Amino acid sequence: MTVRIKYTKTGNFKFIGHLDLMRYFQKAVKRAGLDIAYSKGYSPHQMMSFAAPLALGVTSEGEYFDAQFNTLVSSDEFVRRLNAQMTEGVEVRDVILLPEKAKNSMSLVAASDYHVTPVQGFLEEEWDRLLRGAGKLLEQEQIEILRKTKKSEKVEDIRKGIYKLYADGNQLYMLLAAGSEYNLKPELVTEALCGFLSIPYNRAAYQVHRLETYMKNEEGALVSLLESGTKIQ
Amino acid sequence: MDMTKRALSDEILMQVEKPARYIGNEVNMVKKNPADVEIRFAMCFPDVYEIGMSHLGMQILYDQFNRREDTYCERVYSPWPDLDRIMREKNIPLFTLETQSPVMDFDFLGITLQYEMCYTNILQILALSGIPIWAKDRGNGVPFVFGGGPCSYNPEPIADFFDAFYIGEGEVSYDKVFDVYQAAKRENLDREEILYRFSKIPGIYIPSMYEVSYKEDGTIRAFFPKREGVPEKIQKQLVMNLDEAPYPVKPLVPYIRATQDRVTLEIMRGCIRGCRFCQAGMIYRPTRLKSVEVLKQYARDMVKSSGYEEISLSSLSSSDYQCLKELTAFLIEELGEKEGVNLSLPSLRIDAFSLDVMQRVQDIRKSSLTFAPEAGTQRLRDVINKGLTEEEILNGAMQAFHGGWNKVKFYFMLGLPTETEEDAEGIPALCEKVAEAYDHIPKEERTGRVSITASASFFVPKPFTPFQWAAMLDGDTYSDRAHHVKDVFRKQPKAKSMKFHYHESYVSVLEGVFARGDRKIANVIYDAYKSGCIFDAWTEFFDYEKWLAAFAKNGVSMDFYTTRERPVEEVLPWDFIDIGVTKQFLASEWEKAKQGVVTPNCRESCSGCGAAKFGGGVCYDRKN
Known part of the structure; x- marks a missing residue:
């Protein structure tokens, strides 16, 4: 039986990488005494898969993983038992049961939205310009950035990956493509916006926070990954 | 209390490799309010986090100290060179993981000494903490710097950097140390008097309370307490009932993968x-x-x-x-x-x-068998009293081959006392026999080709062993011998199934100096550190030239400590420690070794x- 677990990753946990976070949950599930299912063989591993890895330094309140259990407890009990094992920075928010043959969260992910906030060493004036410039950037037909990989550099048009981009109070809001089809990192959009406005980009000057991870429903609308299943009573 | 407090900014943490090394808050971390305790103890493993977190002894003491309500024990590890550079640039003081507070605010800094090559890291810890490197320069209000662990069985090369050493197993006497400290604090005693009181606790060695004099040939003439009431001999402390000793049943669980995870x-x-x-x-x-x-x-x-x-x-x-x-x-x-x-x-x-x-x-296909014969011939195995015979090795290997194994690992040492060319050549000869034994396994039982990996390290004589008097080979002779063994491996009929690795000599030579060194070594360590030596246990940072320069500058000869065989009468730097095993026993074992006579277990x-x-x-x- 597969359940989907929604959790947050905040505070110091932003310095814990994706693989370490997976290992953290594997141990937490054991400590919580939950009846997790294992693969077969000499080195059995827990049947667990994560939705959309978060870059180091990014916080989130919309993270997901799927896990298989041999026996279940109620959603509330899942949440309570897991949270009793969490260290500061991770909180389990929801647990749902997926129907049989449900697709896993990783393959479902279609988009994520984010808040970007200025932190330190960044002039207020420049931040205001950035907020005001967001709309103009979105009017462009093409938004070209230089994407660097270990081996090569290439120019890429990221416009198709930006669904929404606007000032939300003093924060910059963005809804971006995520998942296997096309994945756009919020840092790249911030960098592109800075470039567009001729503001020097400094990664350490922004805090990125993921709000939610979405999938597409049958009508093609973006909905929460929790829509795949139901609460366990 | 705010547990999300951090000593390092986001910007710094995002710049350094593995920021999780510095944020603490791991599963089972002990949380206390420093304002509620009377003793703050910073416990340090002077190497990188992933190594330090793998160490059981530190987890045992962390758990034990924190069982005391009046004490909060926190952890410190060596900042990796990337962060070290930033901390020096920005004047960020070294901090503990738990409360992220400066080490200087603590009553104690306890440093575990697991291997000699961490010595420059100790100086790094002191310098980044703002603690004067030499114990004699520390005044009231500076943490008491304690050392413990295996290397404290000869603390002399680093004695001048420490206020105290704890000789033996930590479970026994630390409660006494804390109680004495509490009382002394109430009486408002100054540093010197507190140290004097510590010196009377069994197992505690206060280097500044002892005088060493040397003969003209550089060996020790006498070693004696400077003050009435300071013990002449320090008794090793030992837990006699392990079932009753505290054990960390809620171990710290790191977020990043530790070496022992x-x-x-x-x-x-x-x-x-x-x-x-x-x-x-x-x-x-x-x-x-x-x-x-x-x-x-x-x-x-x-x-x-x-x-x-x-x-x-x-x-x-x-x-x-x-x-x-x-x-x-x-x-x-x-x-x-x-x-x-x-x-x-x-x-x-x-x-x-x-x-x-x-x-x-x-999974048998993936795992390998491990043998540690340490020496290639029976003669030499008798010298080192390693009760493992060729017959046992061959029998064990055959049983394993029948069971489906085909990978074998061997550990050897080169440069053991009395070692001859024949002993060295015995290493490939033994490996060849095991490889040939595989031929006797019926083809249908075989799981592939046999593969034998042998590795040799450079023997380093250690204090409190029968070989504490032995000469160590010089680096070049060791290297020549290792090359020769490698050549002999190449000439074996089964050479294609065998691999031979050996350790470089330089680090072992230094280890040899530190292991049996005396107080004259402290200046060398200090100068090497000042010239940039740090993380010497890591090949990528080890800089032998800098070490050679530090020895030359101080006029200290490495050979005096390594290649010189000591007469049994010589006063050894660690003679003031009583480990229970007597010097007479060690000397008789040294004699029996030379005669190739084994001692029963x-x-x-x-x-x-x-x-x-x-x-x-x-x-x-x-x-x-």
């Missing part, structure tokens, strides 16, 4: 074998066991409190643990099959029992080493 179950301390090169085998005498019932309970509790899916046994020689069968059966059946916990095995002697256990817990018969004076352990077990 599993539940560690300590089953035994000490070793009955008496290999003559082995320091641990002497300083932890007598052998003491934990009862199997206690271990079962610990295993259950620790798996539950940590969530680890792997458990490993810790001891110097697990095959000598008498209830090993019962314990492994429990771990495999109760924790393995029911809870999915893997058992990772320490090196066991290869026999029918250990092969059976390995078969149950490992502690269960076969008592050889009267002196450790019986502790009144327990294997010395008093009824023979069965």
Whole structure:
């Protein structure tokens, strides 16, 4: 039986990488005494898969993983038992049961939205310009950035990956493509916006926070990954 | 209290490799309010986080100290060179992981000394903390810097950097240290007087309270206390009932993968074998066991409190643990099959029992057999008192080959006392015999080609061993010998199935100096550190040229400490420590070594080493 677990990753946990976070949950599930299912063989591993890895330094309140259990407890009990094992920075928010043959969260992910906030060493004036410039950037037909990989550099048009981009109070809001089809990192959009406005980009000057991870429903609308299943009573 | 407080900004943490090394807040971390305690203890492993977090001893003391309500013990590890640079640039003081507060605010800084090559890292820790590097320059209000662990059995090369050393197992006397400190604080005593009081606690050595004088040839003339009431000899402290000693049943669980990332179950301390090169085998005498019932309970509790899916046994020689069968059966059946916990095995002697256990817990195709004969010929194995015969190795290997194994690992040392060319050539000869033995396995039973990996390290004589008087080879002779062995390997008929690796000589030569050094070495360590030496245990940072320069600058000869055989009458720098095992016993073992005479292990018969004076352990077990 597969359940989907929604959790947050905040505070110091932003310095814990994706693989370490997976290992953290594997141990937490054991400590919580939950009846997790294992693969077969000499080195059995827990049947667990994560939705959309978060870059180091990014916080989130919309993270997901799927896990298989041999026996279940109620959603509330899942949440309570897991949270009793969490260290500061991770909180389990929801647990749902997926129907049989449900697709896993990783393959479902279609988009994520984010808040970007200025932190330190960044002039207020420049931040205001950035907020005001967001709309103009979105009017462009093409938004070209230089994407660097270990081996090569290439120019890429990221416009198709930006669904929404606007000032939300003093924060910059963005809804971006995520998942296997096309994945756009919020840092790249911030960098592109800075470039567009001729503001020097400094990664350490922004805090990125993921709000939610979405999938597409049958009508093609973006909905929460929790829509795949139901609460366990 | 705000536990999200951090000593480092986001910007710095995002710049450095593995920021999780510096943020603390791991599962089972102890949280207290520093305002509520009277003693703040910063416990340090002077190497990178992943190494330090793997160390059982530190977890034991962390747990024990924090059981005291009046004490908060926090952790410190060496900042990796990337962060070291930033901290110096920005004047960020070294901080503890728990409350992220400066080490300078603490009452104690305790540094565990697990290997000699961490010595420059100690100076890094002191410098980044803002603590004067030389103990004599420290005034009131500066933390008391304590050292402990195996290297404190010869603390002399680093004695001038420490206020105190704790000789022996930490569980025994630290409560006394804290109680004495509390009382002294109430009386408002100054630093010197507090140290004087510490000096009267069993196991505590205060280097500044002793005077050393030297002869013209550089050896020690005399070593004596400067003040009335300071003991002449320091007694090693030992836990006599391991079942009653505290054990960290809620181990710290790091977020990033530590070198040892599993539940560690300590089953035994000490070793009955008496290999003559082995320091641990002497300083932890007598052998003491934990009862199997206690271990079962610990295993259950620790798996539950940590969530680890792997458990490993810790001891110097697990095959000598008498209830090993019962314990492994429990771990495999109760924790393995029911809870999915893997058992990772320490090196066991290869026999029918250990092969059976390995078969149950490992994938044979991937795992290999490990033998540690240490020397290539029976003659030399008798010299070092390593009770492992060629017949046992060949029998073990054959049984394993029949069971489906085809990979074998061998550990050897080069440069052992009395070693000849024939002994060195015995290494490839032994490997060849094992490789040829595989030919006797019927083709249908074979799982592939046999593969043999042998590695050799450079023998370093250690204090409190029968070889403490022995000459170490010089680096060039060792290298020549290692090259020669490699050549002989190439000429073996089964050369294609065998690989031979050997360690570089430079680090071992330095280790040899530090292991048996005296107080004259401190300036060398200081100058090497000042010239940029740090993380010397890491090949990528080790800089031999800088070390050579530091020795030259101080006019200190390495050979005096390494290649010189000491007469048995010589006063050794560590003679003031009493480990229970007597100098007479070690000397008679040294003599027997030269004659190639073996000494039976502690269960076969008592050889009267002196450790019986502790009144327990294997010395008093009824023979069965």
